[in-house]
Amino acid sequence: MVKLKIKFPVTLKSRKFWLCVASALVVFANKFWAWDLDEAQVLTIVGSLLSFVLVEGLADIKGRV
Numbered sequence: 001m002v003k004l005k006i007k008f009p010v011t012l013k014s015r016k017f018w019l020c021v022a023s024a025l026v027v028f029a030n031k032f033w034a035w036d037l038d039e040a041q042v043l044t045i046v047g048s049l050l051s052f053v054l055v056e057g058l059a060d061i062k063g064r065v
């Protein structure tokens with residue numbers, strides 16, 4: 001059985017982590033601070049940020065193999 005050990009200080013230095021945080025902030029800020037972005041604009045911003053996270057994750061997986 002593989003133990004999953006999360007190293008939180010290392011996670012705080014991760015670009016992928018901060019891009020996910022930024023994506024969530026865009027969604028919440030749009031709702032709570034009334035940025036008046038429509039759904040397509042929010043999806044464009046969040047989609048571009050999360051696509052970068054996906055590509056970085058795939059590169060990390062490929063680097064391990």
